[in-house]
Amino acid sequence: MNLLVRLFGPPHEFLHLLALWLIGRRAVSFTRSHVEIPADVTTRQYVFVAGLPALVFWSAAAxxxxxxxxAPDAGRFVIALIAAAVATLAGxxxxxxxxxxxxxxxxxRSPEP
Structure with missing residues (x-):
């Protein structure tokens, strides 16, 4: 598990930071395995920032x-399958x-008390 966090953690967190940068915001704090999204972002911004890694990794898997x-031959089939497997692990x-x-x-969606 630590190996997976070391391999996929930094790209995952970088995508969160990239999404924050794209909406003109900065992370409250970040580490190799966590980015703290500001509490005052709108729901749409939150969905974008939190969902960008999922969009990228699951799209790469697809x-x-x-x-x-x-794939036209066995070699390219294996390479594409390995790429899909790696992207699925990241996803x-x-x-x-x-x-x-x-x-x-x-x-x-829940009503305020």
């Missing part, structure tokens, strides 16, 4: 699978972010 399906690391997005969306 492209890898398409490459494997369309699995985004499931926590997707869970937090769902919680944020549900929180916004």
């Amino acid at each position: 492209v890898g699978l398409l490459g494997a399906l369309n 699995i690391g985004t499931l926590g972010d997707l869970h937090l997005i769902i919680l944020r969306l549900l929180q916004d």
